Amino acid sequence: MSSETLLAARGVAKSYGSVLALRSADVTVGHGETHALLGANGAGKSTFVKALTGVITRDAGTVTLDGAPVTLRSPADGYARGIAAVFQDPALIPDLTVRDNLRLTATDASTVEQHLAGLDIRGLDLDERVRDIPLPFLRMIDLARALAHRPRLLILDEITAALPADLSEKVFAVMARQRQEGGSVLFISHRLEEVVEHCDMCTVFRDGGDVARFAPKEGREQRIVASMLGDRLVEEAAEGRRTRTAGRPEVAPRLVVEDLGAGDMLHDVSLDVRPGEVLGLVALEGQGQDTLFDVLAGDQRPRTGEIRVDGEVLTARHPAAAIRKGVVLVPADRSWALLPKRSIRENIALPSRARVSRWGPISRRREDRAVDRAVARLSIDTRAASQARRLSGGNQQKLTIGRWLAEGFGTLLLFDPTRGIDIGTKRQIYDLVREVADSGAAVLMYTSELREIGLVCDRVLVLYRGTVVAELPADAGEEALLHAAHGLHEAEVTTS
Amino acid sequence: MSTAVAPPLPRSQRLRRGLTDRPVIVLGVVFVVFYLVTALLDPSLFTMRGLRSILLLACPLAIFAAGQTLAFLTGGIDLSVTMTANVAAYVAATQSGAGPVQALALALVVGAAAGLVNGVGIGIFRVHPLIMTIGMSSVLLGLVSVGLSSGGFLSGPTVVPAVLETVGGGTLVGPVPLNAVVWAVVSVVLVLGLARTGLGRNIYGVGDNPLACRLSGVKVWQVLIATYVIVGVLAAIAGLLISGSSGSVGPSQTNSFLLPSIAAAVIGGTSILGGAGGYGGTIVGALVLTVLNRLLLTLGVGQAVQQLVYGAIVLALAWVYVAVSGQRSD
C-alpha cells in the first residue's frame, strides 16, 4: 500500500434549499487504498459521491487527484480522469439493450464481457433489454462497466445493499484485485462487517461533515458506531431477547396461506402467522419472495391456493381489499410507496383517505393527532417536511412504515425494511417491529440481512425456487440459514 | 438522521426563500405591474367599467382553467373542455323552452357525462389523457354536427336562457360583474376542496405517484373518473357563462379558450406533470392573460405581432415562475 495520496477532497459542501446536505467534508484516499465512507442516513455520503463525480456541482471545496485540482462536470468526465463510480441508483437505461448502454458510455463491450466472465456472471446476453434483467445482475453489469474504464479510483455506493451474499463476495474479490493493481476504492455500505473485513481506512460522516478517520479493524465496530451516532445514545446491539409468542399455539393464526401459487415463480407456499409473532422469510435473490408479497398485499392475483385472514378468505383484486382486511405492505422500494412532492402529513394520511367514503372534508385536529403520533413514534426528521423527496433515505423509509401506524392494521408485510439504512435507524425499526407485534399484530418480514432474523424474528421460513423449503427457529444462526437458502437443507437443520 | 441545521440565512436569501415557497406572490406582483402598465396606455382600466370588463372576461377563462388545473394535478390534461362547453351551451339553449332549471341542469349533466367518458377512458382503459380528450373533442364535434343537421336533436330554435344572460353579463355591485359570484364559489370550493378533503388529497396523490396510491388502497381509476367529471362540469359552467355574456351559442364558440386555459394553469404554477400546484395561482394566471389581451388590443398591433407577443409573454412568465420557485421539471 502506497502512502501517497490519490484523492484529497477538502471542505466539500452542498446544500439543497435550507438543508445543508453536506456541510464540509474532507476525505483523503491513498494509492492502493480501500477506503470506506461511513455514516448514518442523511449524513451526506451519497451527496459527497455525487459532488465528487460531477453529478451535482458542489457549493464549495476543492478536490485534487494526484495533486492536480479536478472539477468533474459529469461522470463521463470522470472516466477520462480515472474515476469511475457505481452509483446507488442503477445507471443503466431500462429500454435499451446492455450493448447500447455500453455504446452510450463509449465502453468496449468485449472488455465488459471479460470482466463479467471474471465475476463469474455467465449466460448474460448483451443484447437483452436492461428492463428484463434482474437487479443484482444489473449491479454487476454496472460494476463491470466501471472496471472497463480501468479506474484509478473506483467508487461503490451501497452496491452490496441489493446483492445476495454470493455476489457480494465477488464484489469484494474485485476490490481486492483493484488494490493489488495499485488502484483505490471508495466503498460505501451500512454493513459494518463488510467494512471491517475489506477496508484499510474509513472516514466517518456525521451531520454533513467528516468526524473521524481511522483504520476499521476488528473490534473497532463500537468506535465506528460511536462516531457515526455521536452523542446519540448507543444502545447495546444484543438487546435482551423478547418473550417469544411463537410458542403459544393457543392463539389462532391471523394470516393463513395454503398452497399458494402465482406467476411463473411461486408454487405451493403454505404458512401462517399468529398475532404477536414476527415471522421471518429468508431467500436468495429471485426465489419468488416478491411475488409472494405482491399476492399477499392484493397487488397480484394468485393462480392456486387460498389466503385467509382471521379465518375469512381473502380474494383481492386490488390492494384495497387486503388493506380492508388489515393486511398492509411496506414494499421493497421506497419510491413505490411515497408521494415525493407531497408533505410528510399527506404521505402519512394517504391510506386513511383511500376509500370513497373518506373523500369528504378532513378534520384537521384528528389528522394532526394521528400524524404527530406516527412522526413521534418513528422520530422522523421533519425539517424537510414539505416534500417527502427532500428527506434522506432513512427518513423516507420510516415514512413508508409510519403511514400504516396512523391507519392501523392487523398484519404487517415488511419487504426488506432496512435496505440501505444506517445502524441507528435500523435499531429503531427493529424495536418498532417488535413493538407492533407485541401490541397484537402479525408480522411477516422478508430480509436480505440474515443477521436481522436473530434480532427481530420469532421463527423463520426459507424460500427456495418459489416454495418453502425449511422452517427454522430464529436463533438457527446465519450459516444454517444460508445453507437452507441455497437449497441444502440437511436433516439436522430442519428438525431443530 | 442528520441534525445539520443551516445557519440563519442573510436577509436577501430569506426573502428569496419566502418567494420560493410562495411563488403566487411573484405572480401577483407581475399581475399588478401588468395592470399598471396596461392602464398607463389605456386609462380606462382605472375606471370601474374597465376593471369590471377585466373581471367579466377573466371569469370564464378562469373556470376553464380550473378544470385544466385539476386535470394537471392528476398528471393529465383535458383538451375537450371547450367542445364540452359548446355542447353544454347548445343543450341549454335548445332546451330553454322547458324552463331554465331543467335547461341548466341538463347542460351540467352533459358536461358531467363527457367528463365521465373521459374519466373511464383515462382511468380504466389507460388511454393517454392527451389522446382521450382529443378523441373526445372530435366525437363531440361529430355529435354536434349530427345534432345540428336538419331534424337532429340540436336543431330547432335556440334561445339563451334569460338567467344566463343576467348572470353572464350583469353587474352585482360597482365593478363586480355577476359572473364573478360564480367564479368566487368555484374558487372557494376548489381551494378548500383540494386542501381539505380526501378527494383533494387523492387528486394530488394520483398525480404524484399512482403506484403509491394503489399500494395504499386508493383506487386510482375512481379518483381519475371523479376528477374528469368535475372538469366536465366546470367546462359546462364556463360554456354557459360564455353563452350568457355573448348571447349566442355556436358549435365552436369557445374553442379559442383552449390554449389560454392551459396557459393560465401553467402560468399559475401548477405542474403539468402532476402532484404540485393549486387553484390560487391559476386565478392570477387567468387575470394576467386577460390583462395581456387587453394590452395587445390597446397597442393596436396587427394579428401577427399579437400572436408573437402573446407567445413570448406566456413563455417569459412561465420562465420567471420556474426561476423564482425553483420548480424545475427535470
Place this chain on the structure above:
Amino acid sequence: SGEGTDDGDGGGGDYVIGVSNTLAGNGWREQMVCSIQAEALASGQVSRVVVLSENAGPTEQVQHLQTLISEGVDAIVVNPSDPEQLNGIIDEATAQGIVVVAVDAAVTSENAYVVTNDQVEWGRVGMEWLAEEVGGSGDILYVRGIEGVQSDTDRHEGVMAALESYPDIELTTVWSNWDYTLAGEIAVQQFSASDYDGVWTTGADYTVVNGIRTAGKDLVPVTGQDSNAFVGQLLDGAPGAVVTNPAVIGAVGTNVALKVLAGEDVEQTTMLTPELWTMADAADRLEEAHEPDRGQDTSAAVEIDYPLEMTREQLYACEGPSGS
C-alpha cells in the same frame, strides 16, 4: 346526404355533385351546404350529392377534392379555404372533365367558375350607411375578420373607398376572426374602455350588440350581415343595418354547375350584389327574412336576385336528391 347509389331514385337526372366545405358546424356554412342539396334536388337532374364537410385547412381540402375525383363526381362545388393552394387539384379535376365551381370565395385558377358575393361592395355599402348615420364624423369601431384572408381584404378596400368622402371618421381596428364569441368579448372590452358612435362589423354582428349591452352602454348603430339573430335584433329596435351576404350562394353555384354540365355558356364569374336593409327602408324584407325558429347564425337572406329552383321549404329541409 352522401348516401345512395349512382342510378338515382330521387330525381330524374343522374349527375353526381361533390361538395367540399372546411368549416363545419358554422350556421352560415351549413346553410350554404343545405342550399346546394336543395337546389340539386329541385333541379331534378342530380342523383346524388357527396358532401365533405369538416373543420380543416387547404391540405385537407386538397384531399377532399382528390376523394371526390376518385368518387367519380361530375361537378364539384367548393368553398375554397385558400385562393391559390387548390389550383393544382382543380386543374387536375377539370382535366378529368369535372366542372369545378368555387362559391363564396374566389380561386385564381382559370379553370374554375367562381360565384361570390361582391365583397368590395359589401364593405362599401355598410360603411357608407354608417358614416351617414353618425353624421359624417365620429369614432367607429371597425371589427375586421382575419388578416390576410381575401374577403377581408376586399371588404377593407370597399370600406376605404366609402371613407374617402368622410375624412372626419376615425376608425379603431380590431380583429374578430369571424368568431362571434370573440367579437362579443372585444365589444365588451372596447365599450368598457371608450365610447364609439358606431360599429362596422364584418359579420360577427349580433354578439357585438350583446357586448355593448353587457358593457352597460347604450346601443349605437351597428352594421352586420343577415345573421338571423342580428335581423331579430334590428326588428326589436336595435339601431343598425344588414348588408346581405346570402348563404344560398351555394345554390347559385349548383345552378351554375348544372348549366355548364348541360352545355350552356356561363360567365366565368358570377357576382351577387349585396343589399342594404334597415328598419327605415326595408322593414318588410327584415320581417320576411327573420325566422325565429332557426339558428342564430344562419343566413336570413333567402330570396335573392338570382333565379333559383329550390323553395324555402326545401332549403330548410336540407335534403339532397336521395333522401337524407
Place this chain on the structure above:
Amino acid sequence: MILVRYLQVENFGGFELRALTAGSLMLALLAMAQGVVVLSGGINLAVGALMVLANCFSAWLMEDASLGTSVLVAVLTVAGTALLSGLMGWIVTVSGMPDIVVTLALHFAFVGLALLILGGPGGRANPQLSQLIVGGFSNPWPALLWLTGIYCLIWIPFRRSRAGIATYAIGSDRQAAFLAGIVVKRARVHAYVVSGVFAGLAGLVTTALLGSGSPQESIALGALLGSVAAVVLGGVALSGGRGQLLGPVLAAFVLTLIPAILLSLGVNPNVAVLLEGLIIIGVVMLGGLLELRRRKL
C-alpha cells in the same frame, strides 16, 4: 386498408395511389417530427406551427425563383426550422420549464412569425420543385421515394448513432442516462433539432403539394393533433424511450385513408368525424387493455 380502398374505387390506379402517398407524406413527416421528441421523453406542441412557418417561408422566397434558387430556399428552410426547433429545445433545457409549456407558447409565436412573413395566403412554389417532390397527379412514386429516402437516410443513421441511442436513453430514464454520462441537455436539444428537420421537410411538402403558403393557426393546430394521433396510433409510448418511427409513418397512412374509406362506405360525413374520433380512442383503448393485463393500478 389500402386494399379496402382498392376494392372501393373502381379504377384504382396511379391517381388514387398518388393521392394517398402525397397526402400522407406530410402527415408522415410530421409524425416523425413529433415521434423523435416523444422518444426522447418530451412532446413538441410546435411541430404544426413549424410546418406552417416552413410552408410560408419557402413559398415566400420561391415565388418567381428559378429551380436552383428554390432548392437553395428549401435547404435554407429546413436549416431554419432545425435551428428554431433546436433553440426551443435549448430553452426547454435551460429554463427547466416543462416542454409542453415552452412548445405551446412558441406555437403561438411561430404562427405569428409566419403571419409576419406572409401577411396572408400567398407566395408560390416552384412548379419544377413541386413536381420533384410530390410528382404529377397520377405519379405516386416521388412522394413514396422521398419518404423512404428520408426515413433511410436521416432517421436510420441517426437512430444508430450515439446521439440516437442517447435520445432513446433520455426518454427511457433520464436520471440513469445522466449517471451513465450522457449530457442530457445536449441530447434533448439534438432531438428537437431532428424534429425541426422533419417539420421543415413537412412544410416544404406542403408548399409543393399546395403551391403556396398559408399562415393560419388552425392549420398548425390540425397538423399538431394529427401528429400526436399518428405517434400514439403508431405505438410510440408517450412516456418516451420505447417504439420505432415506422409505426407513426404507417399510422399516417391509415389516418389519411380513414376519411376516404368511411365516405365511400356511405357514412354521413358528420358521422364520419364522430367515427374517426371513436376509432382513434378505440385503437388506443385496445392498446390500453393489453397493457392493463401486464400491470394495473
